[in-house]
Amino acid sequence: MNTRKIEIMVGFFVTLSIGAMIILAFKVADISATGSGETYELKAKFDNIGGLKIRSAVKVGGVVIGRVSSIILDPEDYLPVVTLTLGLQYSNFSETSTVSILTSGLLGEQYIGFSPGFIDETVDILQAGDYIEDTKSALVLEELIGQFLFSVGND
């Protein structure tokens, strides 16, 4: 083993660990919406998004068609606006579609359930950047319990 070879191997080792450190720091994975395909964006305004996170899944009937790409608070009415990035192959949704925030299982992660609406001559197809009007907020368990206790107390 000559010195040069050793130096190259050590350099490789150090570079590898710096790379690993960078991966750890940025925690990997720039997972785009649906793999690498082309995407478009829709927006939806909710009253309460519960535990929804960036990169949560958007599902139609359990099939992942896209992901949440950003969550911001509308500065005017203080309601959260969620941007959904969907695969371009799923682009034919009508304006009557609804989105709701659902939980997978009792304690699981939250995702967006997307129910496609009906299509006829009177309704338009959602274009990129459109807002989905019909939204259903997340069920917050604490609020439900609060309401339940309140109604019990009234009886």
Next chain:
Amino acid sequence: MILNMFQSVGEAVFDRFAGVGRASIMLFGALFGIPNFRKGFPLFVKQVYVVGVQSLTIIMVSGLFIGMVLALQGYTVLVDYGAEDSLGPMVGLSLLRELGPVVTGLLFAGRAGSALTAEIGLMKSTEQLSSMEMMAIDPLRRVVAPRFWAGLFCMPLLAIIFSTIGIFGGHLVGVEWLGIDAGNFWSIMQSKVDLVDDVFNGVIKSIVFAIVVTWIALYKGYNAIPTADGISKATTDTVVQASLAVLGLDFVLTVFMFGG
């Protein structure tokens, strides 16, 4: 008879103190001897190769398998509660906080620590160390110091690589095989893992383990009885004591870092 017993106990206690003292003096001599950067650096690089690069394979392979096993076992429990999406943070946190530094420390003690002890022990028994002293070369500075710094330098890097590969192993089993959603796997992990609290604390742990393991290995080699028996005992001692020290210190560090 009783007097003899007391005598032997006292002797053992003093032996311990003398051992700690000798080890400290050795470390001090190795670290604070006047450093000669130009001469010392090639030695350091060579030791990084021996200690670090040659441990890379075992670290990577065991990291991959431990990550995969963690994901597999975690999944069977979490799926009952519909919480299998939390597999990401489970794998990530347990690797970064505990398994990365600890298993790396144990493997390092077995792979590199024992080699260091045997090497220095054999140098001692073949009187290479004495000949260095004859040539006015301080063996502490020439032999021990580069190995210590190399160990201190390599182990955090190995631990980082171990954790990263382990997380990919978890991803492999969790996402590719068991079908957890990839977005959830990473995004929940990202929201749960903190760079300072988890990643840096893990690195601090591995630095502490590096100091302890390398120190024990070098001391055991440097103080080995220069016979075949003595070297074999020193090598065994290194692995046993370094592993125990890693596990014990890990508990103490965990209490301080994450114990609230």
